[in-house]
Amino acid sequence: ETGVTQTPRHLVMGMTNKKSLKCEQHLGHNAMYWYKQSAKKPLELMFVYSLEERVENNSVPSRFSPECPNSSHLFLHLHTLQPEDSALYLCASSQEWWDNEQFFGPGTRLTVL
């Protein structure tokens, strides 16, 4: 138990669906992150938020839309995804956005049909 929770743990969606991934951290951290982990590939950083402000956006397609309403919650809104977007989506948090000691959630396993 890392203090970072993610829901749902598994998600299957069609290419025309709209869904959202939720992340919540109970650590009092100020920074939150979304990562993508595809099969046989390293983790890819997608977005970084610090105190609800986005500080990093790594050329992620617009079909992925993050939202950070407060420093404890982070969402990833998904729409018109492609099968190649199937992956494990991981949320993490750290005390500050420059802090490299990150705490990860268990991830959401996403399958796009």
Added chain:
Amino acid sequence: DAKTTQPPSMDCAEGRAANLPCNHSTISGNEYVYWYRQIHSQGPQYIIHGLKNNETNEMASLIITEDRKSSTLILPHATLRDTAVYYCIGTTAGGYQKVTFGIGTKLQVIP
């Protein structure tokens, strides 16, 4: 981030020390060595980090060579639960540089 090189896989007998090497010959003076691990189907877990002195915590020890070109993560008494992919990352601490995960070393602890 400094480029790091790790063996793709290693085996270790249960109860023995697991020594995971990492080469980072291009690491700069202000870059730390971070270690994370990822147990199958879970998120990565921070283990330890260091700059030039050896470090120890409840999970592991980190030995950094004097020239800082390589380091070794030591799990003193490996258990089956230590089976995971271990990532060695060279990055700054206290100044922004994103943590870049490579392929890592798959450690298999054998009963």
